[in-house]
Amino acid sequence: GSSTKGGASSSKPLVGVDYPRADTDFWNSYIKYVPQFAGQQGVTLKTTNSQNDISKLASNVQTLISQQVKGVVIAPQDTAAVKPTLQTLAAKKIPVVSIDTRPDSGKVFMIVRADNKAYGEKACRFLGTKLKGKGRVVDLEGDLTSINGRDRTDAFNACMKQNYPGITVVGEPTNWDQDTASRKLKTDLQGAPVNGVYMQASFALSGTLQALKQRGMLVPPSNPKHVYIVSNDGIPQELKDIKAGQIDATVSQPADQYAKYGLFYIKAAIDGKTFKPGKTDHGSTIIRTPQGNLEDQLPAPLVTLDGGSYGGITSVKPDDTSLWGNHLGG
Amino acid sequence: MVEAIGVTKRYGPTTALDAVGLSVAPGSTHALVGRNGAGKSTLVSVLTGLTPADAGTVRFHGRPAPHLADRDAWREVVACVYQRSTTIPGLTVAENLFLGRHPLRAGRLISWRELRRRARELLETWQVDVDVSRPAGELTVEQRQFVEIARALSFGARFIVLDEPTARLDGPAITRLFEQLRQLQRQGVTILFISHHLQEVFEICDTVTVFRDARHISTRPVAGLDESDLVADMTGEVRLPGAARSAAGDAADGGLLGAAPVMEARGLGLDGAYQDVDLTVRPGEIVGLAGIASSGRTEFAETVAGLRAPDRGTLEISGRPARPGDVRAAIRGGVGLVPQDRHHQGFVANLSVAENATMTVPERLGPAGTVRPSARDALARTLIDRLDIKTDGPRQPVDGLSGGNQQKVVMARALAGDPRLLVMVSPTAGVDVRSKETLLSNVARVAAEGTGVLIASDELEDLRGCHRVVVMFGGRIAAEHAAGWHDNEMVAAMEGIGHA
């Protein structure tokens, strides 16, 4: 989204949004939503793209500042290295909303994210329940250098160890690359039988399905050879695959909500509103983080075919209208 | 002064030097001669600390040679003009001259103005007229050779090695070089001089050492020695030189009768090189194209071979108008070329002798665009025998050959296609006496078989076998001599004395 016409009037304050990257399905839907909600929230946009490079983020914020933005929305993929940037913004008294990640230090007006640890937890509960606590599960991790990837991995492993010790987890880092993912999965399929796969992002989706298909392991749940697949993100394709019984579950990241509430809170900050911990009007809770910032923890629903409840985790059906994947052009 | 004892050097299976000894007396000018591949250049690179010997010792003034890594020390005891160009194309002439010893100013910074000034001075003493701030890569072969010589002699070393310094120089240039050498001799500088021009040896050397097949054969005073003795030592057989000449002579009778010219140039002109040149070459005819470097002979020859496109005039190869600047068309039209600078255009160093020799005749190597190694090697072997190339076999990479043998490979490449017109530019540069005979007698033979030959050169030996010699000066045809001319009239003509 490029900058909408018309400079910053007091009614429509100028807000800078830095997109973390443009080369994944998830962040692209975010990029699509931001301009849509900008109008709704009544802000004017200046956008930049830091291409998953924290030093680009720093200099992009600089350029936003020199363009007199009244507030900044960022999604720092490196929660430590963003500190100096936050300090600069604080010095300039420019409010910040952090999307998707929780900066390790520094002051932000609001953090808007769905807890990545919850993703891993939910995936673990689903698989654990389906596999009745025993079997071999391949965890197609993201990139070790990505905080979100690590949160999902840690939560998944911790939950497995604690609740389903009978399940062995084979962790495979994939650098978010589907070729690597499918290569490693195939190699793992060579060894002992695999009963479940946890894909930490939708990138590995079709590579995984192909790998299983090639070995004739893509069979309905009724068949004992069925491999349970949990994905993550909630892109339209995943929802289709769940309906088609190709995969069993996914965790839907609220891309639309990220955009909506990111802009909502920055506007609020500019208008001098304040918030405090507790339930919100949009089914989420605001908590105070150890760093003393506020964090609006958006729900990230587990999506399953039957919409049942697994290990105490409620899930929704793939056609649930609340899912962003269901009302998106593509 | 310098002493090499039992020096041995091997390259893979090839023995380049076999326990050779050489001792050069202080103040003497010592010639080192031998056939191509005898090991001269190898000894040079050992004597100048570029390659370590496998065995044996080198001593200067009775002291052992410096450590290989200690380049400065080497530079003090010996300066050298190598057979292969050691100028750096990207750097200016001035910097090439003073590489590693740039004049410095305050703060150990290089003074470029001073550098250029000294460079100009240095080149003036050699009457070389080049802009010293031009990159060396843009100089002509002759100019570059002078830059190398000037650099070597300017170190002020008391021992100087010259490996075929005259191979790339024309007449007047060689005279200039010798003047300088005589001066150095008067200053008591010791010189090791390598050349395939034996008369040069007799002209300025006092002692001569002969190598053959990597071994030391003889060391004798030049005085009272005659050419045939040397050749005998070099070749290991007693045989009179000049066979090439007579061979060419025979061809002369056979040739000339050929009707339609194989090459006909009318008012050919290339800006900045030569103007309205009319020249025809008939089947079986050997035409010499004489002239000094700047005469335009080389450019003209290259135009005939399709390496350059003329600006005006017409050029016909065996009756059909030539495609200007299309080498492939020229080759298919029956033209064979021996280019001037073998390292630049002559061969692909890391490919085998066979591949290089057959590069111009792909269609003979196999059906439908394929190459049958057996066929290629067979063809290559015949060429190797024909030109008597000293090599381990058709599959040896050309960069493993000695200078002269590389030149023969280039010749082979030109002859491979049995051309109707053979164009050669300084074909015998750096080729030993016997090989020179082989090359020239081959020229005579192909001529006898009806091929027209155009030899652009300033080497009198090259020209002697020609039926007629056309002399170019300043880009125009200045004179023409039938066979049987006298050396001095030819030299005079090349120098442009009498006209222009």
Next chain:
Amino acid sequence: MPDNATVTLPGMRRLPALARLRDLALIPAIIVVAIVGQAVNPVFLEGGNIINVLQTMSEIAVMVLAETLVLVAGKMDLSLEATFGLAPGIAAWICLPAGGSAHGLGWLGGAWSVPLTLLVGLAIGLLNSLLIVRFGLSAFIVTLGMQITLHGMLTGISGGKTFFNLPSSMLYIGTAEWGGVPVSIWLCLVLFAAGVGVLGWTRAGRSLYAIGGNTDAAKAAGIRTDRVLWVAITTASVLAAVGGLMLTGRLASVAAAQGTGDIFTVFAAAVIGGVSLNGGKGTVFGAFTGILLLYMIQNVLTLAGVPAQWIGAFNGAIILVALILSRITSGKRQE
């Protein structure tokens, strides 16, 4: 086998028959790895696993073949990895239905997807040749620029999304099997065999070595250097497109990042396999052993379950070791 193999094996000048040995330089290493792999995990030498290794390497291997052509001719192509992604990407984009989750254009029917892929490869190759051969720009930097541009274009047209539900014709070579062996393996082997033949025993092939070794000399010998270069560079891009098609088929999708970063592996494989970056040296077979070695080691590492965070360090160390191995076996300084 190309005679220039002898170049890197001075000790063997007298034994032309052994010339091709240079190509086998990596075979010992490959055998060692095979033994180690088997020791590490008995699964290693099982047919299933070997096929798995071969199939996963087949796509990159085709790029290695392509790069070898270009390197032998004395040029470089860094944009292959991008062509590898963009060619199938554009085909999918044009052939997938517009709207819905497919986000394509729906201009052409699915049957067009394969020809389109090759066409895109061809077009990119011609553009590269134009800039490098015709305009005389530095191959390294032209193709670097192209690489970034083409990656960017894929992100652009896909909007960063992955193309799913591809036309079945695109999936064929990536999924079908002949005699229990995936088509992509067959295709890869056939292409390499062809490569060995062309570079070893045809004029055009030998002319690549001539040009890579000394362009001026090649010109003076009547080789149409420019034309040969055009052909080589363009063929390479088409091959990269084919490789991309193979991967697309195997993964039944085109990710916006397809190919990103692969060029490093490609170069590593070629050079370890004995191809010189200065042109004129190296063989197709050597390049094949190079990529095979790298993938076998990768597979062993995965089977050995090397701690995740150290995988990267291992991969690098491997390349270094393989390099030193090939240095020792060839006994010749490298440029």
Next chain:
Amino acid sequence: MPDNATVTLPGMRRLPALARLRDLALIPAIIVVAIVGQAVNPVFLEGGNIINVLQTMSEIAVMVLAETLVLVAGKMDLSLEATFGLAPGIAAWICLPAGGSAHGLGWLGGAWSVPLTLLVGLAIGLLNSLLIVRFGLSAFIVTLGMQITLHGMLTGISGGKTFFNLPSSMLYIGTAEWGGVPVSIWLCLVLFAAGVGVLGWTRAGRSLYAIGGNTDAAKAAGIRTDRVLWVAITTASVLAAVGGLMLTGRLASVAAAQGTGDIFTVFAAAVIGGVSLNGGKGTVFGAFTGILLLYMIQNVLTLAGVPAQWIGAFNGAIILVALILSRITSGKRQE
């Protein structure tokens, strides 16, 4: 200015004084970009923005300087980007307290962090030299292997996490300002000035050109080629470490991926700036204009608010355009 600059400017052969003009080849382009930038967004030429551009480019620029040394000497170093990340990474690892969120070792006090960074750079440089100069391995592939290994090591020691709460001494050059201008900018400019001086006006510097141009000739001219290469390659690695230190300071942290992918920008800048990949040609000042041009254009794109998913394509296109520009202005075919 080095006379060899004339090389790429045949038209001016007779005017040595104008030789240095070749270095200015990109200046017109830079001016054009400045004008366009100003037109696009009046913010462009404001002091704040210019400082922002200079600071963000300063770290990479130091790597460009390093690469220039190596390229002029006829070698390559792909591992610089990894040294750029690993050097400060190891320093942080050793100096940060053990346990807790810091995940360091706590072996040494924070005061050691800067010397350590340089030391690591030195060590890597020596290792590279050993493999390239001493063992005669291909520089390209050695440093490629090193790059992957070193990246891997950083991931390994950091477990993929980012090092933060770094010792203050590490932050200084990245954060402090002198006269309102960040120290990193000063440092970058000083280093480049030194580079121009050394390569243009000292024998050591000129010997790099000689070696890059023709090693044998350089040897024959009495230059200790091996020693010079050791120094050049090692210096480059140390410079990369310095660059990494500057970035670390600016971001007050070392990310596990620091430097990844930067090498492409580095090469692009150097070559656009007129440095030849075949060695012996190019100047430090030229390289500086190269990186400056690239970063200015990037900044203009950001200010112009180019649609996110097309940024990549633009960046690549820019390199191509800049390349073609420099080709035109230099009027010489490139290798």
